[in-house]
Amino acid sequence: MLRLAGIAPEACFFTNVFPYRPPGNDIRRASETGHTIEECIPDLWTTLKAIRTQGGAKCILALGNLALQVLTGESGIKKWRGSILPCLYVGGKVVASIHPANLFERRGKKGMFPYSAKVYIQMDFNRAVEESLTEELELPKRNLSFAKRSLDLYDYLGRHEGDKRAALDIEAYHCVPSMISIAFSRHESLSVPLVPLPGLSIPTYDLAEIWRMIDKFLRDKTMEFIGQNWKYDDEKLSCIGFRMWKLFADTMLLQKTVNPEFDANLAFITSTYTREPYYKDEYRTFDPSKDSIEKILIYNARDSAVTFEAYEELMKDAEEIGLVDFFFNFVMKLHPIYQEIEEIGLKVDFDVRNKLYARYIDLQLEEEDKLFKIIGHPINCNSHPQVKFLLWEELRIPRRAKVDEDTLVALLMNVVKKDDKRAVLNHIINIRRIRNAKSKIASRVDYDGRMRTSYRLVGTEAGRSSTAILKKPVRMHEMGMSFHSITKHGDLGGDIRTMFVPTFPGWVFLNADLATAETRVVAVLSQDEELLRWFKEGVDVHARTSAFIFGGDEASYQKPAPERHIGKIGRHAYAYGTTARRLMLEANTQARRFGIDIQVSQWRAGKVLEIMDEKCPKIQEVYWPAIRAVAHGDRILRTAHGRVRQFLNRLNDDLYREMYSYIPQADVSDKTKGAMIKTKKKFPLLRILIEAHDSFTCEGERNMLEQEVAPYVKEVMEEPIDFSGCTISRGELSIPCDIEVGENYKDLKKLKLPVSAG
Template identity: 25%
Template sequence: MKTLYILDAVSFLFRSYFAIRGMTNPRGQSTNALYGFIRSIQKLQKDFSPDALVAVFDGPNNKKARTAIYEAYKSNREGMPEDLFPQLEWAHNFCTAAGIPYLSEEGVEADDLIGAIAKWAEKRDIKVYICSSDKDLCQLVTDKVFMLNTHKDNLLIDELKVEEIHGVKPHQIVDYLAIMGDKSDNIPGIPGFGPKTAASLLQEYGSLEQILCSLDEMDNQKRADKIKAHIDDAKMSKKLATLILDVPYPQEEAFYLLKPPNVELLNRLYQEMNFNTLLKELGQAQISPPETAPICEEKTTYTTIDTEEGLKTLVQMLSKEPFVCFDTETDQLSPMEGQMVGIGFAIRPTEAWYVPTNGALGLKAVLSALKPLLENPHIAFYGHNIKYDIHILKNHGIHLHNIGFDTMVASYLLAPQNNRHGLDTLALEKFGKVKTPIKDLIGSGKKEISMRDVPIEEVAPYCCEDVDYTCRLKELFETKLEEENLTDVFYSIELPLIPVLVDMERYGMYLEKEKLHAMSKILREKLLVLEQDIYALAGEEFNIKSPKQLAEILFDKLQISLGGKKKSTRADVLESLKHDYPIAEKILTYRALEKLRSTYTEVLPTQVNEETGRIHCTFMQTVTATGRLSCKDPNLQNIPIRSEDGRKIREAFVPERPGWVYLSADYSQIELRLLAHLSQDPKLIAAFNSGGDIHASTAAAVFGVPLEEVTKEMRAGAKAVNFGILYGQQAFGLSEELGIDRKEAAAFIKKYFETYPVVRDFIEICKETARKSGVATTLFHRKRPIPEINSTNGMIRSAAERLAVNTPLQGTQADIIKQAMIKIHAALKEERLAHMVLQIHDELIFELPEENVSRVQNIVKSIMEETATLSVPLTVNIAIGKNWGEC
């Protein structure tokens, strides 16, 4: 054994846990950390091909050796997230299956075990690479022991690099930590001494002991006095930072050698964890189905239709069916630009047909034969992400009239907390089927080819497999939707919304690119001025976009104090500093302008469709857990409106035709109105039914003053509480928002609940209902699973409780506006009065001829206000503008 790689396993798991979101196995358990851990090890093996590797984990009760020295050691850390615990054991299971040695010793921290193994290997002339970014482990670096940061392009840290990064040699790292402390481990160090001070002291005196012997000779007496006052802290901190090498570990080289992987165990683990991609890479063409999934029939009949007679027979047969599944294969993913390469059909599982459009029949003949079939209103067509296929058909002049089912939307309704509703994932999860991956056909990266260039004999079984498994999923999901009482939401809201979204996406919004080009120039000039201002305040040039460099400027060089809080350059931290430190305010302004430039003014012009001159974004139904629509390519829902520069970006969106305008219809305080209806609080209902200012009414009730005596400050406080209550805001959040004392904020919230006691009861009922059922439900029976609400981790549980209260409100709002969109689309389309072009949660934007404004306004307003019958009126505000910014 010439080389040994030691993996700091828990740090890899933690990093993956926070970097990857939304991964769960079929049982709903989080798998994100495990997946990232596996990928990290695979990358390490690919990059370095090690023969010897050991993954080191913290053992149970691992802090006891150091808490005996300092009781508060690591006491500042939040407990391990509850859904990370089982992933530790699964990581052990992976190591076993993959043939990777791993260690976890009772009462031993991973760092100590890593140190002991590294020293043992070094004595045997074995080169050691410690895979970690933990600075504590730099004390181990020698001419034979190196740190390897695999998360920074395999950054190799040798003795010189340690000195370059920290300003001290590896053997001084323990003293370095003793002086500056280590906040992550709650090692105190000497208060007020940061990394630069610690490094300069060690450069001058060599060690902590020598520093302590030289206190009376120091030129900086203030510094010396501070050290004198904390000598015991420094000595204790050194003990805490020093690795304990006298721990048990295997001392036979054979233990550390990699073993051949157990493919059967890996196969089973990947299947249990729903790791579809890893299963494919493992080369398992078919695996045993999960116990809870229906058994899939293996024998299939997939037919390629490549003759006129065969096509005619297929069309005649399909025309007699009430339900037909279809899927298009295209030459690219863009729904507006994709061209059909072929189309697959199925009417039952195990049997499917593929019709290539680039084969002997040719595109024209295929489309001519299929157009009457696909436009038949008496046949209900279904697919997986059928919205995309509808676009492709429209690109070829075919208009689908009857959408019968969408398995992706059904999957989302049944499990909205997941973000993995792809066909490959569902086939694996529900039927144990590993489908042919798309990259097997078209490749990936620079070697990727178009599906048009893939031989028909390869595309045909791929497409047939897609429609086959879509058929199977439809049968499964129809039953599950009924069992979960979700059929109304599916058939009355989600399915009818699809053609509405198709029309919105195809129409798009016209963008005056020149306006944004000019704005980009102005923003660049503003940013250059801000840069110089920030450099002047900092006293040096640095990378403003680097959180690390910014933190060093703010907290080390400028010595800005956060009053004991964790050092951070997050926006909320800078907001709290901006009144006392001009540099913080300028950095916030810089970030806001840079985001506008890099996200919008520079990018939006490149996203204009060359043929239409318009931006065609994609609206997604299957992303947010509450039922809200999201938007991408580009995300027009996120363009800021509060800042002047944000409004200017909106002003670049204009109606293309002369004499046309934009109309905006915006629900007024819809979530608060829903709170009144769902809670049935009589005072809140009365406040809305009076037609007055709800925030002023709340202020008058809370402060016990007549309405006419409500001050600006009172109304602002009431408004903050009214909206904050929807998101579970506590006294701390309210105090930050209003700039008042926390006690005053707590008193305000208390008065609010005394004024609206039924609202408080409603909040508790929402939480208790979710605790018992595990789900939150909207007025229209949409469900959101919240299993975390019974977590033993306080932070996780509190977040889940907030979701339990907010979901019925935000989810119901989403249901209402979706229903309004469906009705408005039908009313306007019949007479071509206007085009709906955008939805921003509780607001709709329309493009229309100016002469239609009065009529459209009346139609839109009446439909939106009458979509749901509540205990309080729904009210809609209308605005007209010659550009989006004016609405």
């Protein structure tokens, strides 16, 4: 890593804070060597002073938290890595980084940090070498100030009247915005109080004038506004009446577009794209009883100035990679859509909710009673220590490290044969699922009685979204539900959807769902003309695959035949290079979740994969070799929609699997999102409620949805995807879209519309 940074190791001096090797190389066991860390520190200072007097050690690369603590007095290597800091006692500079040893696998366990961390550790090495060329500690110089009266804001905006791009940031107290900062460049920022703050005597009439100016500024349609995770800031500002006309760029979304494998919080972006040392603890450690409010105001100002700099530096990479158009004309167009999804939420039918909750209480009591009759005592099935004791000590089931659902399913399929022990495992799994469903039903609704979720637009490296409950700092208390976790089928949990209903009488839900989307994308990438022909001919591919696996005629495996589930999941998982164990776990877990009466052992799952080897030659001969060639090259995959990802993990089977799934998952998700963008442009007042990778759901008046929205949505969802610009260049693919309509979120009926894809 030093050579890659431009310096030979022989030109460097190496030493340790603690020069003795502790047992297991564990510094926590230092005392077992007969020495202490404290007694070694004076020798370290003596050595470094001697080197400094000879003109050396202009910059010290501190690897690990102990070196960071001793040399700088700071602690938390994950926070401080990449920061340029003054060295205590001897002078000079320190650049801290994670020790590369933390990337190594030990005894079959992964390193403490993902292998992709090697990239930003290398950045830290590069920075240390660069800093070793100069003696002085030179950090970014920024003019950070705060408004003590409305005139300060007036003068600031006046001086920058010709600047039409600004980064913004807010700080909130108890979820209410207390200040906003504005930076027209990386060099200057002003923090503006929005509420009375201790130590600042701003009259109410002057605060009113500040609000008026801020409101006018945010509504200025000539401005290009930049934010970091602005969806949060915008929601808070809207709660007190402020409305920004449009967000130009979000650095969190830009980071995930340019560097999808890296963290997207401002602290991490700052450490890799700026020279600003870590400062985020200034807010976390603020004590209003001891600290001046100026500390938080300056912190707020720094946030927006750093955000502006991060935007400028990230854009350089976006231009180099060719992602500028994709970011502004696709990713940023999604921001207001997801913001509106979060604002609208779902209406809850509380009568249905109460009945569901009562039903799941009865189900839980019934399952717990059955379990009690077998084991003879009560047990908390969510307590892993209690479950471990029951399984390993009382029932003498072979020990495993965990007792999560995957582990229990694996025991059921491969190890436990006695009926009573199998019954115990089944009851534990069922009770956990019932309790999980019950907790979802009981999820706290928002202040207006609606159920909401928090969307992360770039929740995965493939650009797929993720959802979560609302909690601090978005809401004072945990509330809402992860919409992606609401199962669609099955006896346990599937009926939760019935409690979500359209907002107004006469309205219905409309759900647009791409059919067998990822399988079709894999067929195109594999150049599997036979499979593509089956789709065009209307063959039930999952039923035909089931016939390959179980024998007989495919007509025997139409819905609701349970074997069809194995055909569906077997083909899908095989394309992504799954293992027999993983297929066994997925097949059985999903079968239980969806109420499908079928089980597959690991041996049987292996046989399924062998059959898929024989029946899907194009995946082996065309698709996998094409992906592996990229894995052995620059590891960069570009999707049909223009999304780009460089894969940074170790070259092994896990990396291959990640790469196999990337293009199908990313392109299907982006196809859905692209259709949402077009649909909102055509129907601006349409209320989109949920996006779920290959589908999205909206609500409205029945006639309007069925006669106007549904045909248009089907048309844009089925527009061909052009793979000519993909890393694996191919032709076009049109994926059929099913349109469903219903009066609650579960009971959706297919709407018959003209077929335009195949």
